[in-house]
Every structure is written in C-alpha cells, then in structure tokens.
Amino acid sequence: MNLELLLSPVNDFLHCSTPLAWREQARKPENLSLLLNDHLICELKAAQTGMFLVRKYVADKETSETLLALLRPYEVFAFSDGPEPDFLALHKALSKKLMPKTQGDWEQALIDSMLLLIKEELHHFWQVREIMLARDIPYVKMTASRYAKGLLGQTRTHEPLMLIDKLICGAYIEARSCERFAAIAPYLDDELSSFYLSLLRSEARHYQDYLSLAQQISGSDIQERVKFFGELEATLIQSPDDTFRFHSGVPVSG
Template sequence: MAVSALDEIQAFLPCPTPDSWVEEAVKPENQAVLLIDHANCEKKAASTALNLIYRYIDHFELLNKMSRLAREEMRHFEQVIAIMQKRGIPYSNISASRYAAGLRQRVRTHEPAKLLDTLIVGAFIEARSCERFARLAPFLDPELKNFYQSLLTSEGRHYRDYLDLALQAGGAKEVNERLAVFRREERSLVETPDAEFRFHSGAPVTSDRGLSEVVSMGTLA
C-alpha cells in the first residue's frame, strides 16, 4: 500500500488508534483473541457486502465492487484460519466488540439515506482496520507482520470503494454532513475504554506496560 494511501486513511479517521490498544494487542496472551476476532471481522465484512448485493440489485457498480470485496474478505478469512490452525488456536465463539454495532446505530432507516449511511459505515470500518493493521505490524512476529502488511492494499481499496459509492449515492454535500456525524461516533468508540480486548475495541480499561517498552523489546515472538 502506498504511503500516500495510508496517509489518506489516517486523515479520514477522526483519531489514531490509542497506543494503549496496541500495547494490549501485542501481548502474547491476546494473540488467540486477536486472530479469532480478525477471522470474525473478515466473515462479517463479506456478509455485509453480500447483503448489499442482494438489497441493491439495480446498482451495477455497487454489485461489481461488493462482489470483489466479498471474495477478497473470504480469502482473508481463509488465510487467518490457516494461521490459527498452524498455531494450534481453536476457532471458538467470542463476543463481538461494540464498534460496528455502535456505528450502525447511527444509520438512518429510510432509503436512500440508509444506503448512504451503510456505505459510510463500511468506509470507516475498512479504514480503521487498515490503520490497525499498519499500527500492529511492526510489533508482531515475522509471519503475522508480513500477513498484516499484505492486507493494507486491499483494505485501503475497500475503504475507497465504500467512500466512492457513498459519493455516488448522496453527493459531496450530504456525504460530508454524514461523515461528520459518524466521525464523532467513531472517535468515541475508539477512545472510550473497553473491558474486553477485540480487534475493533476501544482503549483498554488498564494497560500493564507502555508502548515504549514494547518497542524496546523488539517484535513480539
């Protein structure tokens, strides 16, 4: 992924991922949860794209972009579960974070506003995922580092696909108005503490060590 594209995503998001979340994510005891929830996120992303395909059958550009996105997300899901299998991590049920549900609470229920807001939510989820892959990669073991870095290009493209479709659905003025609403909500979800660690959870309630300590230790083995 080009640096300029990552810069665009960082500018789009209302705030960076808190260092305390990165500290929590790289703890060895959280690796299983990180991978399980990552796999769940890939499944949900594919499901969202398929739901849009079924609901908006007269929007040909949406159909093409979401079809491609669904295929890529399921490929990522396959890659995550392959890593889990290799590491002996069972695929167990865990609760979802409040992140995606919190964003969707702001989605309007009437059309065409519902489509516009749903696309904007998709843009935020993909952008935040991309930003977190980039934040995490330097502190992970070589296999996970390479894998997460390999996801940056596709996740960045997914963010742009959702945003472009939103601009087609609503126009620049309405999109900017709705982006302001979702930016406030997204920032709150990212910065408000969460008791449970998840891929999209907010800042942890507590943090045992600083990010500077993680950096001094090098990558997570």
C-alpha cells in the same frame, strides 16, 4: 509497498489514530489467539456486509438465495460448530455470472465493488484460518465488540439515506481495519507482520469504494454525514472499553 503513501489518505479520513493503550494490549503474546479469532470473524462479517448490500439493494430473489447459499458454509462453521468451509469451491463459484443484470450506474458499481470485496474478505478469512491451524490456535466463538453496532445504530431509517449511512459506516470500518493492521504489524513476528502488511492495500481500497458508492447514490454532498460518523467512530475508539477486540476502544484493564 510505500506504506506512508498508502496510509496517508486512510489516516486523513479517520479522526484519530489507535490509542497507545490498545497497541500495548495487542502486542501481548497472550492476546494473539483472541485477536486472530476476532480477526477471522471480522473478515466473515465484512463479507456478510457486502453480500447483504447486493442481496437487499440489487439482487432478485433467485440470485439472493444463491448468494446466501454460497456464504452459508462459512456461517455454519463460525456460528454453529460446522465443518471447515471449502474456500476454493466458493471462490470459483462467486463470479459476475451470478450477479443480477442492472441498468443503473450505482447498482452496477455496487455489484462490481462488493463482489471483489466479498472475494477478498473471504480470502483473508481463509488466510487467518490457515495461520491459526499452523500455530495450533483453536477457533473459539466470542462476543462482538460494541464498535460496528455503535456505528450502525446511528444510521437513518428511510431510504436511500439508510443505504448512504451504511456505506459511510462501512468506509470507516474498513479504514480502521487498515489503520489497525498497520498499527499491530511492528509488534508481531515476521510471518504475521508480513501478513498484516499484505492486507493494507485491499482494505484501503475497500474504504474508498464504500465512500465512492455513498457519494454516487446520494447525488448531493455527503460530507456532513461523513463527519458525523467520523466523530462517532473516534469516540468509540478513544473511550474506555471493557471488551478487547480488533476494533475495540481503550482497554479498561491490563
């Protein structure tokens, strides 16, 4: 894998790199459990986002309920102290056969890209969970950082502008995930470093898929909104943050 070639468009898209203070905090062994727990939930939330977009903007009621039922075991595990989800069962069940038939180009593009994203994010969820189990790291529910809420709180409130803004936010979240995986990898042991580097390709593609969908749906240039959210995202990353998470800002304490 040519990391420089892969990360170059990601870094060009983002308006800032991860601050050194975050990297220094992330490299501390005592924070590994926190980061893995937060990473686990980030993967689930990414899958939830893809599922939400399909259900809200494309799926009929029956398909929507079927998709929701497939994701529910993960949500029950993560938020309601439920049993371990059966990853293989969901991975096999989640296929294009479940997806609604659509005539529109952007609707089909949304289905195709989000189906792949959901499957990949849930695969990453299970990979993180396996690492935690192998290292005897317990799953602990944690509060979310301000990051995603800070971005999504600035989306416009009428369609299709809301959808376009949500997709742009999704692009920044995925791009930042990619950048942070690369940032943290050099500080980890060989197994974890290899794991995080293995995630870069899919995360880099996810941000491009989100951005492409936003442009396709808009029909007009979206660069003004891309810039708006890029500046907002950089502010969240570069400003002091009293909650240390995978997507948090500059830690306020050591």
